[in-house]
Amino acid sequence: MIKEINPGDTALSANAYKDNSTSTYNFLKSLEIRENNSGVSTGLQWLKSKGETIASHSPVDGKLIAVVTSADRESYTTVINKAGEAFKLWKMWPSPKRGEVVRQVGDALRRYKQPLGKLVSYEMGKSLQEGYGEVQEMIDICDFAVGLSRQLHGFTMHSERPGHRMYEQWHPLGIVGIITAFNFPVAVWSWNTMLALVCGDVCVWKPSEKTPLCGIACQNIIAEVFQKNNVPEGVCSLVQGGRELGEWMANDTNIPLVSATGSTKMGKSVAAAVGARLGRSLLELGGNNAIIISKDADLDMSLIGCVFGAVGTAGQRCTSTRRLIIHESIYDIFKDKLVKAYHQLRIGDPLDENNHVGPLIDKEAVSMYLAAIERCKKEGGNFIVEPGVLKGKGFESGCYVRPCIAEVTKDMDIVQHETFAPVLYLIKYHDLEEAIAIQNGVPQGLSSAMMTLNLREAEQFLSSAGSDCGIANVNIGTSGAEIGGAFGGEKETGGGRESGSDAWRTYMRRQTNTINYSTNLPLAQGIKFDL
Structure with missing residues (x-):
């Protein structure tokens, strides 16, 4: 389990659950989710924060499930700094080795499918079968990403110059900021995260403030896997909060890619902020x-x-x-x-x-x-x-x-x-x-x-x-x-693509390489430059 720095004082109240939610209650207890929780994690430890509290009420029965402390500026900065340090190490892991970690994440999700699916249903309000189905999507994207970890291929091209070889390759991008909506509180995070991980990126996740406990549950599940595999601290981080936190991420030059899911209004705001600093945004917005x-x-x-x-x-x-x-x-x-x-x-x-x-x-x-x-x-x-x-x-x-x-x-x-x-x-x-x-x-x-x-x-x-x-x-x-x-849409839906096909390229940077293995240095387009 993640090391607790700021644990809550009391356990969750069983009265917060109906009888048919007992396994969800036990699941939250097993993941050290209490009435009062830190909402900021570097992946291997929870951080103290002086941010505002977020109360999670179930729309099923209106009852309070638990309270989460959101990120303040200091804890957010700590997470970003730790993610930057982790990227230097994680990008050097061979992609198949990163894929092996993701494979184990998929196995962990298989073990937790029923209680996590029930938590999704109880905190968000979707039907139980849809809750299970959402966790199955997480498992499926893990399987997809494992295969992808051995197929991050570029292209080779014929050079116009003799004795030259030209090709392109893809490199990890850096920190990926992930902003998700309440309606798919765990699946959309996994679509982004599992692809980003095999690509060699590190992730900072801001879940919806309406479903904070789903974020904490996922963070604990992957922490088990990361600890067993000695994954660097900061590879997958969690920051809870509202609009202001999203604005910090959108304006943060340390985050080259912000993936945001939500309303068109929110997406336009994110795109403007990220675009102003010439960063990249992956937008999944409204549908009609x-x-x-x-x-x-x-x-x-x-x-x-x-x-x-x-x-x-x-x-x-x-x-x-x-x-x-x-x-x-x-x-x-x-x-x-x-x-x-x-x-x-x-x-x-x-x-x-x-x-x-x-x-x-x-x-x-x-x-x-x-x-x-x-x-x-x-x-x-x-x-x-x-x-x-x-x-x-x-x-x-x-x-x-x-x-x-x-x-x-x-x-x-x-x-x-x-x-x-x-x-x-x-x-x-x-x-x-x-x-x-x-x-x-x-x-x-x-x-x-x-x-x-x-x-x-x-x-x-x-x-x-x-x-x-x-x-x-x-x-x-x-x-x-x-x-x-590939999942996504056009016009005011934002133009982003997540999940399958070649959506992985969004999380990487393209590089064209030319190697001269001849004894001469001919210039392109036949240009002459004699010394």
Whole structure:
């Protein structure tokens, strides 16, 4: 375990958990998470801090889980300095050896999958199966990164000069600052961290202040592995805090790459700060994702993708389905199927695997849900599945809302904006060109999908004349990306790419090399320079 410098005085209260969360309670105790926790770690020790405290309340039942002390300027500086020292050592480890450490991290996550998944569910509010699925994503990216550790390849090129060899290679970049959002409190960190580690970088993580305990749990899990392998202190660090901490990271010239996941507003602020110092930013921002339902679609299969895309994680995924663009000839038929399906949704405690939809993250999110609904009504939207905040037994936290559906038109302003809640908009279309125009006619460009059995329609949707999003699917929904493909989007989604494919290159610097093994020194382009 990480050496405790500033331990809490008392153990967690068992009353903070329901009976079916006992394993989560024991898990937190086993990881030395107390009522009062340091939120700053260099990887092998927790640091004292005079920062503000962050209270973690579960949206499941509204109860206080624990309190975390955020980073102050002194502890933040200590973390950055230690990370810089660690980078000098870590980058010299052979990449396959770094990959071996990541392999062991994956094994540790396999051991902790159930309790960590339950913690994700309890602290964030997503369904238990989604909590387990998020930890599985962490395991999968570890497996991917292990293979990648032996494939960080460059290219060789033919030189125009005789007796010369030219090639390019990739080198570690340095400190990677990682800012993550509450909706995927552990997976997105792992997407960045595991790739960065095999690339030879070191990481400083600022998790969402809404899910601080997930960050502490992950830090403790990897610490076990790092200690066994004598990984330098500072390779993976944790700093808890709010907006000010994010600004420190964005403006810190010691951090060449800042990977930030969150709202478009936040991303623009990070990009401006990082860009002003000519650093790099990897942005994963808002999504306003649509599914086109063709007249040639398999409607029963489409229904599954649409409903899960709209209500999974209570509509709090960046890839959640916000808009359904439905062909006019099957509009009423599919609308009736949707309404029937929505009336079968079970809303409640996400730790109960019988429930489909859990709570929103907090009451602020509920307020944004209600504001969007009022705005939609004022613009003429017609709710065919009524919204509402649920009250009574089991809903004491005040964070449970009813997934709703509204009929709108393509020119309404409300459909231009992302509401991080289970609000779904239905829009009619006449032909495919119109559908694609509606799909593309928003500022965001993350994920998109089309349901059709028509090959020509599918190919047009995936062509350069089709979807303008970073992700475009046929006959699956907008959410549920696999780690093997690069994840990210265009326009106000930020243009970043994480996870699979060649996303690893973001975490490295490219270098072109030319070697002269001849006895002469000919110049490029045939230039003559005789002495």
